[in-house]
Amino acid sequence: MPMFQYEGRDRYGRKKTGKVSSISQRQAIVQLREQGVAVKSIQEMKGILYKEVSLGAKKVKxxxxxxxxxxxxxxxxxxxxxxxxxxxxxxxxxxxxxxxxxxxxxxxxxxxxxxxxxxxxxxxxxxxxxxxxxxxxxxxxxxxxxxxxxxxxxxKQYKTIQKVKSAMTYPIFLGISSIGIVIFLLATVVPTFTDMFESFGSELPPVTRFVINVGDFVQSFWYLIILFGLLVYFGILYARRNKRSKYYLDYFLLKIPVIGKVFQQAALARMTRTLASLFSSSVPILQAISIVERIIENEVMAKVLRDSRISLESGQSLATPMQKHWVFPPMVSHMIVVGEKSGSLDIILDKVADYYEAEVDQITEQLKSLIEPIMIALLAVVVGTIVGSIAIPMFDIFNKIQ
Missing domain, CATH: 1.20.81.30 (Type II secretion system (T2SS), domain F)
Known part of the structure; x- marks a missing residue:
């Protein structure tokens, strides 16, 4: 927030100077007036020491x-x-x-x-x-x-976004936790048994040799794992900011089984709801489509919308490019055709948005109940394999001792 240096007089006529932090010069004067100071002169303090430090782009939540x-x-x-x-x-x-x-x-x-x-x-x-x-x-x-x-x-948009985030947060958290547990076991637990196995000189099963080799790699090259994770993270950030790479990232996300359907339906709900709101407010159709292209945040759909705008400019139907692309289900393009013919496109799109918002609610709930047992089962298999790879040769060693 900017800092202002002022000079004025208080309610008793005494000279008063100082500094005040405020959004604007006008707001600073209002603040001082409320404190009983009549401002004679005020100016913003320049220089890096008086600038607000911000990391990254500011954005309203x-x-x-x-x-x-x-x-x-x-x-x-x-x-x-x-x-x-x-x-x-x-x-x-x-x-x-x-x-x-x-x-x-x-x-x-x-x-x-x-x-x-x-x-x-x-x-x-x-x-x-x-x-x-x-x-x-x-x-x-x-x-x-x-x-x-x-x-x-x-x-409605906020609720839909929160539903999708909620559905994605749990599997991501569980996945990261699972990777952390596996790395901990491989880097700390497995190596403690390696020396014991070598001292007995017994032949190890293939699964045990594999787990030990992976554990050695994790222990020796742990920094490469961290570097790879950082590269993936920053690679995704770059891909989201670059229009061309974002197209392929969105394409990949839409093709993921089950999860891709959530992203697709959420984007369809947003697109149809936005278009319906713009049409019902008498915003020209070409301008409305241009606006949706910029805010839909899915480059695959945005590309089809650009084609739809070109189709309209050439006198064809809005739905023609949508009918040729897999990202738009037949119901959407058919409903748009009906809306264009009946002159009630805003009402039709509003109904389509209601349908897809309800679908997002339903599929996110199903996803939560489906992912939890799958992730737990997957973690159990991985941890069980590591534990089993240690337990099997230990049983052989105990048998030889007896």
Whole structure:
């Protein structure tokens, strides 16, 4: 947060100087006024010592954004002006990035600028879908209805994302824990028995020799395992940021049995819900598809949507490229064709979104109940193999001693 140096007088007329931390110069003056200081001069303190240090790109959490939109919608419905709504929410939100954006928007609103135009200047906070919906609401004079629709949309999106994350978190955690247990056994437990086996000079079973060799490798080259893990992690991060490689990463994820279906249905739910909201708010169809291309976060579907936009520009159906691609089930393309012919594409897409959101709920619950026993069984097999590889030669040694 910026630091400001000020000079002024307190309520008794005494000269007062100091520093204050605030989102903007205007907000700093308001803060000082509330403390009884009449500001004579104020300026932002420059230099690296007064800059806020941030690691990585700042981003408003989805949960904070969902709460903000619902509160904005509720306040606006209660008859409070857009300026006052924004001022109240800028003071109330705990997210610094959102607070800073709203404070600057309040200043712009007081100068007579439209909210959507001001929101476009803060693209890290307000996505294109949000600003375009606001434009439609401002043009149609139904901003309260649009905000209510946006609040419902983002709440549903948040719930769907949380469902997918919840389904993926447990197997990932269990998988990492299992790898950790196996590495611990191979690096610490297995080597303690190796010397004992060698001292007896007995021939070891193939499975025991294999486990001992793996244990030796882990003990000698543990840093390569860590390096490989880091390379995989940073490789995935790079792939997600690069458009070309992200396409292949998304393609791979969609092709994973069972899990790929979850990602596919979640993306379909998001796409159809977003398009339905944009169409119902009278956003032009080509502009609506361009917006969805940017926010869908799945390059395989985004590529098909680009083809659909080109198809529309050439006078063909929106559904034509979708019918030719495996990522879109026949139901989606057929429903879009019906919507285009009947002129009720927004209603049709809304129903499709409801269907896929329900499917995501169902399949994530099934996935949780399915993955747990599979992961436990897999861990039991691996650990059992390691323990068995040690136990079998030990029984042979005991028999020879007897």
């Amino acid at each position: 989805t949960k904070d954004f969902v709460i903000y939109i619902r509160q904005f919608s509720t306040l606006l419905k209660a008859g409070i002006s857009v300026v006052d709504c924004t001022r109240i929410l800028s003071q109330q939100t705990t997210n610094k990035l959102l607070q800073q954006a709203l404070t600057e928007i309040v200043e712009g609103l007081e100068e007579g600028n439209p909210f959507s135009e001001l929101a476009e200047r803060h693209r890290k906070v307000f996505p294109p879908f949000f600003t375009n919906m606001l434009k439609a609401g401002e043009a149609g004079g139904n901003l309260d209805e649009i905000l209510d629709r946006l609040a419902t949309y983002y709440e």
